[in-house]
Amino acid sequence: MDFFSHQDQARKRTGQLVILFVLAVLTLIFLLNILVAGFFWFDRYGSFNPADLGYIIRSIPAEQALLVSLGVLVVVGGASLVKWSMLSGGGKTVAESLGGQQLTPETNDFYEKRVLNIVEEMALAAGMPVPPVYLLEDTSINAFAAGYQPSDAVIGVTRGCMEQLSRDQLQGVIAHEFSHILNGDMRLNIRLMAILFGILFIGLLGRILLEAALNSGRRRSSSSSSDNKNNPAPLVAVGLGLLVIGYGGVFFGNLIKAAVSRQREFLADASAVQFTRNPDSIAGALKVIGHGAGSEISSPERNETAHLFFGQALPFKFGWFKTHPPLEERIKRVDRNWDGQFIAPQKRTDAEAEAPDIAATSAPASRVAELATAVSMTTGMAASLSSSTLADIDMIVDQLSELAHETYSARALIFVLLLAPKSSMTHLHQMDLIRASQGNDLYNLVSRLITLAERLPAKERLPLVEKSFPALKQLSENQYQDFRNTIGQLAKADGDIDIFEWCLYRLVVRYLEPTFSEVKPVKAKYKKPEQLSDDIAVVLSYLAHYGHDNQEAAEQSFNAGVTAADFDGNSIQLQTLDIGTLKPLNQALTKITEAYPHVKGRIIKAMAACVKADGQLRVVELDLVRTMAAILESPVPGLFDEE
Structure with a gap:
């Protein structure tokens, strides 16, 4: 799958959307000029005859047309920019607006551990660090990917998706969402949200004016006043006109959004099949949705975000407004021999039998004392094992991977990977730096990890760093700044930066920085x-x-x-x-x-x-x-x- 060509297609789609957005705004300007001119005509003559429309349009003063046009540009452009700013936090902002709660590696829940495990597998297969996972409390089966770019991407799943699908089916859904990340769809989706909100804002203003006019009319009718100057009819007409024009723009905007989204869903399905090399995984997930679980989302934000999801998040039955292709068509594209039968959701007993290691695993210890004890015991075991045994290496990787999943120990893991050999003066200097900047508890934990980390194969070091990013994203801003400064000092302790130190630091900045500062997508400039x-x-x-x-x-x-x-x-x-x-x-x-x-x-x-x-x-x-x-x-x- 040529993901780069599809990213270019997504970028071209964005360009097309901008053209359509400009056309929509020009149409809004034209219609609102007519509306304002009609308002003044009614105010002057007390009536409005459709036959006079042509004359009204021709008699619009240039100053009025300019003011109305500028007003529309300011309102629509300003609303879009405000929405864009609100979404500047990237995938995390979108997930939280939908009511998502981030899953943590410390969880004891079987289903939560399973989905975290699958996301980690998919991330490493995609060559990107593990994104945070958010849970939506919906019993339907759905999922989404959100963010501007891979560095701030998040994956969201509903509880129904997490609990009703088999491991293979869930893997297909997650692969579909990773395909959206790799195909460049996430930035396109967020831009759609901002653009449509700008057009919708005209309709929202109309609703506010209409409600104000109706309330004024009710107050007037309840009083004895019959002053024509307080007649709310013109304001009602303007409010109603703005409402119709604004929501009319949204009507066509949603048609465009749905059409774009449907094509990207076919692409993501095909990419997911190539990603997992298992057509039955994503086809099976779609068949479970068709069995009766459905994919509708209950969040109030679903209208704005429906195009982000794996399945149809809205209850629309009218085909043009569906953000996703028909379920049967999607299934047939990946399973040409489908017999038309849907699949019942998986039961918990079957799920646990499918992955007993996850069912039996408890959460990693989060307290320093418990971690220190566990690591100390494992380190002693590792020291007595033969370094040439593959099982020994697997044990070391598994143990360090567990530590990478906990926020506190993940920092210690990154620090120990940057340490020089114990026999060197640089090592002693680095340990002093850790004690001074992070305290004795973390210093002691790093000391216990040294023997274990020394036996870690070099090829496993960078993947281990990437596994730690979801846990490190849970740091506070001050903790992150201290962490970043410390790894910089450790890397420079010997006066030289080697390739691994450079790789580690650049990955940390690339994938953690967006969590603690505003995401600023890079604008493409060079075409050749x-x-x-x-x-x-x-x-x-x-x-x-x-x-x-x-x-x-x-x-x-x-x-x-x-x-x-x-x-x-x-x-x-x-x-x-x-x-x-x-x-x-x-x-x-x-x-x-x-x-x-x-x-x-x-x-x-x-x-x-x-x-x-x-x-x-x-x-x-x-x-x-x-x-x-x-x-x-x-x-x-x-x-x-x-x-």
């Missing part, structure tokens, strides 16, 4: 790779040099990347770099983030070919590619499947 030739050369040169010990091998690797992406070999050539500094790489990546998705796709393809050229995939190469793809907001599932 020729505009980024020097920057692409820098990125590929770093990959080639770090992956090879000699110039000849580095050049072969570099050229393989250039050829695979069909770049111009005359303008993109291997550069001689001081790989002791990463400043040129940071500068190049900053510029490349402003490239269009199809350009980023070619760069990712070049990076993959570069590191695969000699048939050996080194840990440093894999870490660099994963991190640079994350910086470019371009995670790609299955990039190294053949390895």
